[in-house]
Amino acid sequence: MKQTAAFALATALLLGTAHAQEKVTLTVAAFPSLDSAIKAILPAWTKLHPNVTINLQAQQFADHHNAMTTALATSQGLPDVMAIEIGYVGKFAEGQGLENLNSAPYNAAQYKKLFTPFTIAQATGPDGRFIAMPTDIGPGTFFYRKDVLDKAGVNPLTMQSSWENYIASGKKIKQKTGAYLVNTAASVYNLIIRTNLKAGEGIYFDKQNNLLVGPDNARFVRAMTLAKQVRDAGLDAKIGEWSNEWYDAFKKGTVATQFSGAWLQGALQNWMAPDTKGLWRVQNLPEKGFASWGGSFYGIPSKAKNKQWAWEFIKFMTLNQQSQITAFEDNGAFPALIAAQKDKAFSEPVEFLGGQKARVLWRDAAAKTQPIDVNKYDSVADQILQTELTNVLEQGKDIKQALADARAQIARRAR
Template sequence: MKKIATLALVTALLATTAHAQEKMTLNVAVFPSLDSSIKAILPAWNKKYPNVAIKLQTQEIGDHHTAMTTALATGQGLPDVMAVEIGWVGKFAEGKGLEDMNKAPYNAAQYKKLFTPFTIAQATSADKRFVGMPTDIGPGTFLYRKDILDKAGVKPETMMKDWDSYIAAGKVIKAKTGASLINAAGGIYGVVSRTNLKPGEGIYFDSKNNLLVGPDNARFVRAFTLAKQVRDAGLDAKIGEWSNEWYDAFKKGTVATQFSGAWLTGALQNWMAPDTKGLWRVQNLPEGGYASWGGTFYAIPTAAKNKAMAWEFIKFMTLNQEAQLKAFTDNGAFPALLTAQNDTIFSQGVPFLGDQKARVLWRDAARKTQPIDVNKYDSVADQIVNTELTNVLEQGKDIKKALADARTQILRRAR
């Protein structure tokens, strides 16, 4: 029966690539700003597939993944193509509601070498199913306001030497300019917990599903400790990401630095704080660390109705250098495709960053970022650990007690 089903899908795929004669609509579920990346390349798609209309189903990132979780569980409202952000890919992969692209008719193994290596591991489940083709990645980067650092007499290179230097610089910045070092102390945890992972480790679990969170794990203890030092010194603005206050801080220059993926530059440029053009610069993460910070994959639900054309769309968006570069120039979505990273645009300065040649820096960071394993309980662990971090920062909870409690809660949920 499996052979018959595979043969049927292969036949459908061959028919699709010969160009569908009947008009059809392909439903693609995404989140911002992936929708704008698709819209930017639609003229080229329509030229190649004039009879296939793309219908975008766009929701905010959290609502999108909640809706897709429900759709996969119930089989209702499933799109033909589903965008999955890295924070959810482990959960979706283990749920087995997505097509394994290693198998026929996709045979995606032949394409894996074309992408930034670490992103392939991110889309591979514990049982080695490949559930999503990467479209963009998030090389971790340190953004800073050059005007604020100049006013404080702080050099970014010195600031990034180590975390002690970063915090010391923050005290100078606060004293001389009044600007906070960072929007929220928890952002420090976000960097430290992602960098310098050992082979076979994910952020929260190792390759054998052993939980890494706990009071004896030096990485988590240090991440919590540094975040608390920033909070205790009054260096963070206590502003959450993706809030109006966060956007205002960028616009008004009340926060001097931000850790994120390279994609944040595009968001700042396009809608968060376009009037700050020329004031920002970027550096690599502190202590020579490299980390993946976001990333998006295209997946096909197992119960999707138009799998053959869905696969054509995914290849068009991920293996097509034009599509990859359109997304990059449109909204800063850093291309996962290696050939796109070799385009001449990477040697050009970025106007928003004062013509700094930041793309070369990000490309180098992406190629030095090590693969990390994903786990279906990553999102659960992330929520629990961040709640305990909040208890440390806002209620003065002992760090080792908080990590011990986080470990207990994660193990309970994982069972």
């Protein structure tokens, strides 16, 4: 806390002296709900740096990342600060379009120990370049509707104990209440392939860039097998995430459980389903699984015009404890900064979750989540496997054949 305050003071004095008369417009490109967090800290930033105006450019999630991909490829329309979601970090790291924050004048290596360990690995490319500073993380969480489970006579701890018990409980829930177990069977697959990986191992590739996907990999076989069991039993609503049907399911209680990051609580509370206050609870993932589910970062394009101020802004958003807490209070963005996680707010009950002290659970889960290596072909592998999973779920394709075909396609693309 004292170090953070001293750091902020030193920064203010240094920049205030050097740039007292300089007027700067700093362009920051972001997506919801990161844009909300930025707006929430703007008064504090403006008070510290009245000469630096933040030009916030916010687009919807996919539009933002598509625009940033094009900007990096063409060097046109580049912001000074670029927000990046974890799913795109590996892709952006493969090029040279973002600054290596390990290098001078950033020297970010000195700050890495201040963050939840697994998030540093997420922003480090295969070549060791550190391309973005983490601002929030998504400890994987098992959300469930307490009212639906109570009506069905299902104990949530039984659902948590094993995937087999999760599916068996889903059958009981469907029979007793009519509610589906989960929005889509793909959620089960997506979770299993990401949980309990070895430290430093990637989802699809190992440290030596060897492809892990294939019919002999028990993790992928089990993930597809259990997802197919969910689909064959009629337990998933076949609803995609971020759709109007998904939001309606939350509001109406027609889906009993949801796997997501801790950030979903803020989204449910603030705009997805605010009227369901008190009906939700959370617990750790099945079979004592721990996984990262989302996370946001800030990077600096190599051809940005205001790199010095961009770095000061990023440090203000990521290293400043109060900024991290402000974002957390604004929209539930779980801080990547360890010191912020120790704030008293994390021990307070969450009214939306029926007074449950969920943040303590999330903090512990984050500490137990292992660092996972990212690979520039992760997005390619994910896209191919999602197609093969669809073939398994909807066309009855043999699982081992699907994984063999996926392996061949990924190997060909990665070559």
